[in-house]
Amino acid sequence: MLGLIDYGVWSACLLAQAAVVVCSIRSRCLAQYFTLNFYMLAALALSLGRIFLSLRFGYTSPLYFYFYYLSDAVLTICLYFALMGLYSQVFQEMGVHRYLRVGAILLLGLTALVSYQVVVSSSYRLMTRFVVELSQNLYFVGVVLTYLLWGAIMKLRETRTRLIQLVLALGVYFSAFAASYALRNLYPEFPIWRYVAHLMSLWLPVAWAYTFIKIPEEARLATDRVAATNR
Amino acid sequence: MIAALILVISVATLLQFFVSYCRSVIAASSKKNLSEQAREVAGIENRIVRGDEFERLLQLVRLCPEPGDDGRELRAVCSYFGLLSLLRSSFGRLAPGVASWAEREREGCAYFAAVALDRRITYSRDLMAEQMSNQL
Numbered sequence: 001m002l003g004l005i006d007y008g009v010w011s012a013c014l015l016a017q018a019a020v021v022v023c024s025i026r027s028r029c030l031a032q033y034f035t036l037n038f039y040m041l042a043a044l045a046l047s048l049g050r051i052f053l054s055l056r057f058g059y060t061s062p063l064y065f066y067f068y069y070l071s072d073a074v075l076t077i078c079l080y081f082a083l084m085g086l087y088s089q090v091f092q093e094m095g096v097h098r099y100l101r102v103g104a105i106l107l108l109g110l111t112a113l114v115s116y117q118v119v120v121s122s123s124y125r126l127m128t129r130f131v132v133e134l135s136q137n138l139y140f141v142g143v144v145l146t147y148l149l150w151g152a153i154m155k156l157r158e159t160r161t162r163l164i165q166l167v168l169a170l171g172v173y174f175s176a177f178a179a180s181y182a183l184r185n186l187y188p189e190f191p192i193w194r195y196v197a198h199l200m201s202l203w204l205p206v207a208w209a210y211t212f213i214k215i216p217e218e219a220r221l222a223t224d225r226v227a228a229t230n231r
Numbered sequence: 232m233i234a235a236l237i238l239v240i241s242v243a244t245l246l247q248f249f250v251s252y253c254r255s256v257i258a259a260s261s262k263k264n265l266s267e268q269a270r271e272v273a274g275i276e277n278r279i280v281r282g283d284e285f286e287r288l289l290q291l292v293r294l295c296p297e298p299g300d301d302g303r304e305l306r307a308v309c310s311y312f313g314l315l316s317l318l319r320s321s322f323g324r325l326a327p328g329v330a331s332w333a334e335r336e337r338e339g340c341a342y343f344a345a346v347a348l349d350r351r352i353t354y355s356r357d358l359m360a361e362q363m364s365n366q367l
Contacts, residue, residue: 140237140240140241143240143241143244146244146248147244150248150251161255161259164255165252165255165256168248168251168252168255169252171244171247171248171251171252172245172248172249172252175241175242175244175245175248176241176245178237178240178241179237179238179241179242179245181237182234182235182237182238182241183238185234186234186235186238206303207252210303210304214304215259219259221255221258221259225254225258226251226254226255226258227251227254
């Protein structure tokens with residue numbers, strides 16, 4: 001049974017997701033950050049679907065269970081494409097869009113194949129296990145790719161503050177989810193994971209909405225001042 | 232084993248991204264100069280604000296009416312300040328270099344709080360001026 005906290009965090013999340021798209025439209029950068037906005041719209045639609053199913057069929061119903069994990073896998077793939085959108089922004093001037101697109105599809109296919117191989121021999125509930133494994137692996141691939149992107153930003157001395165903050169917020173989100181999935185694997189008995197996941201899902205829309213509201217596109221920042229390793 | 236490895240790597244990257252994110256938020260405020268009024272209210276005399284001043288400045292910030300657009304960044308910087316304080320007290324004796332880095336970062340957080348205070352003082356003054364003109 002869901003409580004007031006669950007619905008409260010859910011509502012806050014929905015509002016923040018809608019705020020990202022609205023702020024992006026207001027600052028006239030919807031097309032520029034299309035993949036990010038597409039992810040937020042997909043997250044908004046699937047969150048509404050989850051709320052509807054939990055109210056209609058119950059939080060513990062198999063239908064909700066399957067919808068939750070399938071939608072989570074879909075969202076992770078959308079977020080993966082959002083990350084690729086940020087890659088395109090960083091490497092815009094180098095004209096390597098096509099290579100990035102091919103590389104991203106190949107990596108996604110490879111991750112799906114590895115996830116399938118992991119679950120095919122060990123589980124009878126193949127579909128459910130597969131989507132959980134895929135999400136988990138994609139979060140970790142996301143961490144690695146965001147880290148590489150951050151490395152590229154540092155190397156290329158990218159100065160667009162908005163882009164820097166969008167990438168860093170995504171890095172925090174991917175790392176937090178990958179760590180929580182790993183902790184959930186190590187200690188599955190703790191009931192706290194439900195709230196942790198809810199709270200963490202608030203981070204990305206709030207951070208992105210903040211970036212679109214407060215940081216103008218023309219704002220510039222020296223990456224040397226931002227790097228965690230810089231003393 | 233794999234889960235433990237993923238956990239270690241993810242926590243390390245999480246810390247790095249979070250520190251960089253907070254620094255990017257703080258960096259924007261470090262370009263701004265404090266007004267004379269804010270300096271007077273906060274008792275700040277020069278450009279550098281000591282890290283220990285952060286809590287006091289934050290209390291002053293909370294006394295001012297909220298413009299409604301800086302709550303999130305203040306919360307993020309508060310968490311970052313807590314992390315830095317923990318780092319400084321944990322590694323202060325073992326690694327003085329880390330402790331002095333943490334202190335410099337704390338100074339950045341305190342300056343950020345001073346800029347937030349300045350912004351809120353300006354907002355309160357504008358609000359008051361608007362009310363006065365409405366009464367007239």
